[in-house]
Amino acid sequence: MILEALVTTLDATGAPHLAPMGPHVSADFSRLTLRPFPTSNTCQNLLRHGEGVIHVTDDALLLARAAVGAAVVPPGRPAARVNGYVLADCCRYFEFRVTSVDASAPRVRIEAEVVHAGRVRDFFGFNRAKHAVVEAAILATRLHLLPLLEVASEFAKLRVIVGKTGGPDEHAAMDLLEAKLRQAEAAG
Numbered sequence: 091m092i093l094e095a096l097v098t099t100l101d102a103t104g105a106p107h108l109a110p111m112g113p114h115v116s117a118d119f120s121r122l123t124l125r126p127f128p129t130s131n132t133c134q135n136l137l138r139h140g141e142g143v144i145h146v147t148d149d150a151l152l153l154a155r156a157a158v159g160a161a162v163v164p165p166g167r168p169a170a171r172v173n174g175y176v177l178a179d180c181c182r183y184f185e186f187r188v189t190s191v192d193a194s195a196p197r198v199r200i201e202a203e204v205v206h207a208g209r210v211r212d213f214f215g216f217n218r219a220k221h222a223v224v225e226a227a228i229l230a231t232r233l234h235l236l237p238l239l240e241v242a243s244e245f246a247k248l249r250v251i252v253g254k255t256g257g258p259d260e261h262a263a264m265d266l267l268e269a270k271l272r273q274a275e276a277a278g
Contacts, residue, residue, distance in 0.1 A: 091115060094224050096156055097124070098163070098175040099135035099142040106175035107131050108163045110156045110227060113144060119207065122186055124200040133198050140188040141172035142202075145180040148214040150223035154263035157227035158270045171206040181213045219256030222248040223263040230267045233274040241271060 097111045109132045114123040122144060126133035136142060147153065155161035165178045172185045186202040193199075214220070226248045229241050245268060252264045 091117070093144070093146065094153070094228070096145045096147055096153060096177065096180070097132060097142055098145065098166070098177065099132055100139055100173060100175065101131065101135055102138065106163045106166065107135055108156050108161055108177075110153055110231070111144070112228075119184060120204050122184070122202045122204065124202065125197040126200070127196075128193060128198050133200075136188055136200055137191065137198075139173060141169075141174050142186055143169050143172065143174045143176055144184045144186060145177050146182040146213070147177070147180045148217075148220060149179065149259070150220040150227075151259040151263040151266075154223055154227045154230070154266050157231050158266060160266065169206070170208070176208070176210075178210070180210050182207065182209050217255060217260075219252045219254075219260040222251040222256075223260050223267070226264060226267045230270050233271065238271065238275050242275075245271060 091114065092112045093115045094112050097109055099107050101107050111124060111126065111132065152161060152164065166175050167178065169176050169185045172187060174185055176183050184204045185206040186204050188200055188202050190201040191198060226245055229236065229244055233241060249264055252260050
């Protein structure tokens with residue numbers, strides 16, 4: 091199963107880097123498969139350090155900001171068992187170590203084992219607006235791959251869901267993602 095999450099890695103200077111990622115997770119959360127693009131900072135950081143932290147969060151606005159490169163790494167603390175960074179306001183987290191790397195495809199396949207897990211706070215629960223923002227954020231990371239008219243059509247549908255069921259953060263997240271789409275359309 092794919093888990094939409096946030097991953098923190100450490101860059102070459104040791105500073106935390108934040109990115110959205112959808113790793114495949116085992117049912118017991120003991121193993122992860124990450125598939126970053128080889129040019130991404132996350133991929134380069136994992137190749138360099140071989141460790142990171144996956145975060146389960148219900149913060150749709152942070153996820154949207156991370157998806158479009160507008161996120162400042164929020165407060166956190168050092169990880170317990172890896173050279174990594176745990177977000178202070180996540181629901182759960184999974185510290186992991188890379189066990190193998192396959193760079194033979196367009197996306198690097200990184201296998202990892204979870205070496206420590208923790209819980210920070212309860213998950214908000216299922217909310218259609220939060221899920222709509224997740225879908226829109228995923229689309230926003232693919233603006234260079236998908237027809238923009240198709241993305242705009244999907245955004246319009248997702249905006250209706252956010253309008254009906256979202257709070258201020260979800261509305262702000264959709265505003266941010268729609269602005270990113272407008273930039274891509276203008277760049278044409």
